Amino acid sequence: MAELRFTKGHGTGNDFVLVADPHGELDLKPSDVARLCDRRFGIGADGLLRAVPTSAEPLAPQGTAAAWFMDYRNADGSTAEMCGNGIRVFTAFLIEEGLVELPAGERLPIATRGGVMTVQRSGTGYVVDLGRWTLGPDDVAVRIAGVDVVRPGLSIDVPNPHVVVALADDEELTGADLSGAPVLDPAPPTGANVELVRPEDPLVDDDGVARIRMRVHERGSGETLSCGTGAVAAALATRHWAGRGAPDEWRVTVPGGVLGVRMFPAEDGEHVALSGPAELVYTGVVDV
Incomplete structure (x- = not known):
């Protein structure tokens, strides 16, 4: 049984277990994710966010400017294309772990199963461009x-x-x-x-x-x-x-x-942006 270091975070009450996988070596099965997210027998969360370098994740879109891939899993262990609250919390986690820097006014590209999204700081936390809808x-x-x-x-x-x-x-x-x-x-x-x-x-x-x-x-x-x-x-x-x-x-x-939520024109059509808070609550270690 191995130990897993994690952080618990949330965006407007939508809560997540966050883990860093800097070498792409962490193999979390759906049953592992479901147990970690279980509110009675695990940490408890709506989902799990794994931070892995895009270059180390075969499922991540390659050839992009995004250095990090957000591997999002639902509470039952299934995968999803994206998570709007999750990507803000994911950004706060990358910054807290010293994996990225995001100065005011700069944009951070993050790869997801739904494509590459860009995140900026905002007055209420972070704002993410979700692209075309x-x-x-x-x-x-x-x-x-x-x-x-x-x-x-x-x-x-x-x-x-x-x-x-x-x-x-x-x-x-x-x-x-x-x-x-x-x-x-x-x-x-x-x-x-x-x-x-x-x-x-x-x-x-x-x-x-x-x-x-x-x-x-x-x-x-x-x-x-x-x-x-x-x-x-x-x-x-x-x-x-x-x-x-x-x-x-x-x-x-x-x-x-x-x-x-804000809709705005872009070169490839109308985009939509989401803004809101991102809070990191605590860090711990759990057996997997």
């Missing part, structure tokens, strides 16, 4: 425990797959039971995170920023206090429903805090 079908039927009728969902990839559902009122948002996964029809082949959204009243405040509230069920993790790419998908979906004239600046309130 993709609008999918709007005819997904979503059955949610605790919600009386089936609701239509809108599919959005950023790059994780999401299905966003607008609810009628605050009672539906708080009363929805996300202890189990909502049932999607048709079911996405690789599953999807499901976001339940309730726009604030008014949607757009005097400062021109739109505001929504959100809860989320993440594939492989269950209901979490926050989901970064889910907040982005929720803002994109609500802007889509609001139509022409809807703002590009959003504040998304999740059970664990508040995240910022």
Whole structure:
């Protein structure tokens, strides 16, 4: 049995176990990840982030400027394309471990299964450019425990797959039971995170920023206090429903805090950025 040094961190309550693998030698099986993330018998987390040099990870995209690859695993040990809260915490971890430097105004590229993302410091922590997003079908039927009728969902990839559902009122948002996964029809082949959204009243405040509230069920993790790419998908979906004239600046309130979302033009199309805090809580050693 080997010892594993780890750090526990979170972004708006979305929490992670972080481990450094500077030589690409750490072989964590799905069962290992599930045990480490178990809240009763392990450290407890929504997922695990392994920091490995891009050059030492065969699955990482090669030929990029990103020196580090973020290997993200869900709490059940399965893999995901990206993690919006996780990549901010991952950046804070790399800095704390002395693996990178990120001066104010500089950009740090990080490789993920969903592509290379760039991270900068911000007033609330970090902001990450998630790149282009993709609008999918709007005819997904979503059955949610605790919600009386089936609701239509809108599919959005950023790059994780999401299905966003607008609810009628605050009672539906708080009363929805996300202890189990909502049932999607048709079911996405690789599953999807499901976001339940309730726009604030008014949607757009005097400062021109739109505001929504959100809860989320993440594939492989269950209901979490926050989901970064889910907040982005929720803002994109609500802007889509609001139509022409809807703002590009959003504040998304999740059970664990508040995240910022901004849509902006780029050479290859519209990009979307996510901003929010990243906290490192403690460091320890565990047997694996």
